[in-house]
Amino acid sequence: MAVLSKRQQFLFWIVAAVLATAGLITIVAREHQPAPARHSLYVIGIPEKGAALFFGAKHCSICHAVNGAGGRVAPDLSGIHPGTPAMGWLASVLWNHAPGMWRQMRGNQSPRLNQEEMAHILAFLYQAGTADRPGDAAAGKRVFAAKGCAHCHSLGSEGGHLAPDLSHVAASGDAFAWMRAMWNHAQAMVGPITREIGQWPQFKGGEMNDLIAYAGANGGGATAGGSVLRGSAERGWQVFQAKCMACHAVRGNGGHVGPELGPDHDLPNTPAQFAAVLWNHAPAMLAHAPTPSAGTPALEGDEIADVLKFLVSLRYFEPVGSPFLGERVFTERGCARCHGAKAEGTREGPRLRSGGDAFTTVSLATALWSHGPAMRARAERLGIEWPTLEPTDIGDLISFLNDPGRQK
Ligand code: HEC
Numbered sequence: 001m002a003v004l005s006k007r008q009q010f011l012f013w014i015v016a017a018v019l020a021t022a023g024l025i026t027i028v029a030r031e032h033q034p035a036p037a038r039h040s041l042y043v044i045g046i047p048e049k050g051a052a053l054f055f056g057a058k059h060c061s062i063c064h065a066v067n068g069a070g071g072r073v074a075p076d077l078s079g080i081h082p083g084t085p086a087m088g089w090l091a092s093v094l095w096n097h098a099p100g101m102w103r104q105m106r107g108n109q110s111p112r113l114n115q116e117e118m119a120h121i122l123a124f125l126y127q128a129g130t131a132d133r134p135g136d137a138a139a140g141k142r143v144f145a146a147k148g149c150a151h152c153h154s155l156g157s158e159g160g161h162l163a164p165d166l167s168h169v170a171a172s173g174d175a176f177a178w179m180r181a182m183w184n185h186a187q188a189m190v191g192p193i194t195r196e197i198g199q200w201p202q203f204k205g206g207e208m209n210d211l212i213a214y215a216g217a218n219g220g221g222a223t224a225g226g227s228v229l230r231g232s233a234e235r236g237w238q239v240f241q242a243k244c245m246a247c248h249a250v251r252g253n254g255g256h257v258g259p260e261l262g263p264d265h266d267l268p269n270t271p272a273q274f275a276a277v278l279w280n281h282a283p284a285m286l287a288h289a290p291t292p293s294a295g296t297p298a299l300e301g302d303e304i305a306d307v308l309k310f311l312v313s314l315r316y317f318e319p320v321g322s323p324f325l326g327e328r329v330f331t332e333r334g335c336a337r338c339h340g341a342k343a344e345g346t347r348e349g350p351r352l353r354s355g356g357d358a359f360t361t362v363s364l365a366t367a368l369w370s371h372g373p374a375m376r377a378r379a380e381r382l383g384i385e386w387p388t389l390e391p392t393d394i395g396d397l398i399s400f401l402n403d404p405g406r407q408k
């Protein structure tokens with residue numbers, strides 16, 4: 001940064017601000033335009049690049065695993081399912097656990113991260129948090145019986161023969177092939193299942209994940225968690241427009257036959273949980289098909305994961321907040337002790353709003369990462385506890401720190 005001229009710095013910040021506020025992917029809806037042109041995608045933080053940094057240059061995986069791959073010293077980061085608001089949640093998780101992490105890193109071995117790298121890593125962590133945990137094949141076998149599947153289907157050596165043996169579906173060893181087949185054949189199963197079983201079986205909690213693990217155990221050993229990075233939000237948006245939008249809207253755009261699926265609607269965030277919801281609602285969705293034979297659209301390849309990534313991406317954006325609440329949070333959490341009530345700076349901590357550089361979640365997380373160890377050392381010397389943050393604090397703090405009116 002030091003080598004950039006004022007003008008370059010200005011441009012840099014404009015670009016950074018535009019990208020960062022867009023979050024991983026923000027869908028900007030412009031109404032009254034034809035569907036394909038109605039939304040544009042802004043992408044920062046590329047999960048694949050985050051994965052490369054996590055497992056490569058930044059050595060996070062020396063201590064952390066994601067879905068079982070990596071170190072055992074620190075928590076498996078796929079176990080932390082994102083709360084809301086997603087970016088505020090990520091930044092606060094990182095903030096709150098930083099002192100424990102630095103203790104483990106012993107001194108200043110913590111890898112340096114610039115803003116771009118932080119954005120990639122946050123995007124990757126967010127995606128890692130939306131992967132399924134490895135399912136339990138033994139539990140899945142019980143699910144297969146309890147839901148009545150075994151009444152008609154066989155898998156391996158057990159089960160009924162009223163319907164096709166499912167070994168060939170399981171044989172691919174691909175969790176998505178299994179989810180896809182269930183969705184695509186739901187229409188043909190509605191009649192027989194309601195006749196034979198009396199009701200459409202409902203999947204709860206981890207049941208679908210366990211069933212997939214059971215199928216996987218009969219095939220190539222796949223679990224739904226297999227690949228953290230499967231699915232693309234961008235492809236998902238295409239699939240959503242082609243196959244779902246006639247009945248479902250996001251942020252008011254689209255059909256209203258089924259519920260709106262935008263950020264305010266509560267949705268499960270892993271592929272197996274999502275496949276379970278699709279299955280559970282399949283008969284009701286089919287009942288609303290324009291013609292009985294039209295059914296609901298078949299999904300191919302990884303399209304379940306794609307649509308899910310798209311829907312989840314709508315929930316990953318810069319948290320909004322209030323400068324008034326932020327000022328209070330700044331004092332209540334103890335930041336003001338060192339930085340001053342207006343973040344104007346004191347002997348114990350620098351002024352936090354210099355020269356118009358707007359804070360974003362990514363820049364706040366990056367500042368924490370690079371200045372945190374010194375901050376913690378100061379807190380220890382002063383006998384102050386490390387201030388912990390709530391996910392919603394982040395948006396408020398950013399609004400406060402960026403509001404020139406509250407800076408004196
Ligand atoms: C030297 C070991 C080590 C390295 C390297 C490391 N961490 Fe950590 N990390 C930890 C420990 C230990 C904790 C748990 C701290 C606690 O809870 O007090 C932690 C906690 C976390 C958490 C919060 C987890 C939770 O369960 O809430 C996140 C997120 C995180 N680290 C991200 C990263 C990232 C990203 C990197 C790489 C840039 C990284 N860590 C590198 C040891 C490490």
Ligand code: HEC
Pocket residue numbers: 147148149150151152153162163164166169178181182185188189192193194196197201
């Ligand atoms: C009442 C009998 C019945 C029950 C119970 C039943 N199915 Fe089916 N299933 C069928 C029939 C019939 C087909 C073939 C549909 C077709 O031809 O499209 C089928 C097809 C499938 C397929 C696609 C098979 C292929 O060859 O691609 C899968 C996967 C499947 N079922 C999974 C399940 C699961 C999982 C359950 C339990 C939740 C279940 N089924 C319960 C009758 C049943």
Ligand code: HEC
Pocket residue numbers: 240243244245246247248257258259266267277278280281284285286288289290295296297299307
């Ligand atoms: C023919 C219209 C139609 C199509 C096409 C359709 N859906 Fe639905 N969907 C519905 C209806 C109606 C419901 C409400 C079902 C109920 O009340 O159980 C629903 C429910 C759902 C739900 C559960 C929402 C909840 O939490 O209550 C999800 C998730 C969903 N659909 C996703 C999709 C996806 C993804 C696609 C595209 C692959 C799709 N739907 C295509 C009509 C449709």
Ligand code: HEC
Pocket residue numbers: 333334335336337338339348349350352364367368370371372374375378379380382384387389397
């Ligand atoms: C114990 C005193 C202390 C507390 C409490 C404290 N800080 Fe700091 N903070 C510091 C010091 C000292 C630095 C400078 C560290 C350095 O030089 O690397 C700093 C640096 C920062 C920076 C980086 C500034 C820059 O120039 O980029 C940010 C952002 C920040 N603090 C935010 C906060 C927030 C938000 C809180 C409350 C949640 C907080 N701090 C609580 C002492 C503190």
